[in-house]
Amino acid sequence: xxxxxxxxxxxxxxxxxILAWISYYNTLDPRLGDSTWRFTYDYPVIGERDxxxxxxxxxxxxxxxxxxxxxxxxxxxxxxxxxxxxVLSKFLLFIFD
Numbered sequence: 901x902x903x904x905x906x907x908x909x910x911x912x913x914x915x916x917x918i919l920a921w922i923s924y925y926n927t928l929d930p931r932l933g934d935s936t937w938r939f940t941y942d943y944p945v946i947g948e949r950d951x952x953x954x955x956x957x958x959x960x961x962x963x964x965x966x967x968x969x970x971x972x973x974x975x976x977x978x979x980x981x982x983x984x985x986x987v988l989s990k991f992l993l994f995i996f997d
Contacts, residue, residue: 901994904987911980918973925966929959932966939967 922936932940940963 901987901990904983904990908980908983908987911976911983915973915976915980918969918976921969922966922973925962925969929962931959932963936973937970939970 919936926932926934926936
């Protein structure tokens with residue numbers, strides 16, 4: 901139970917670090933949007949469409965970096981949920997035994 905709690909704290913610190921990176925990427929280009937939990941291709945882009953690197957290399961590469969970070973964030977949240985269920989079940993077994 902103690903190791904699970906330590907694991908959750910470490911994952912929380914990693915999540916805060918990743919959220920800071922997402923906020924940083926959001927400030928680099930206003931076309932990326934301000935949301936933390938959404939991928940950037942969910943937003944309508946003003947101007948020409950930028951499907952490939954040929955249209956707007958800098959923005960497309962920045963958008964891909966942000967999407968990778970958002971995907972990592974979702975992975976961490978899923979792992980934290982599974983780990984929290986494990987810690988909660990061990991805690992309840994400790995109380996009720």
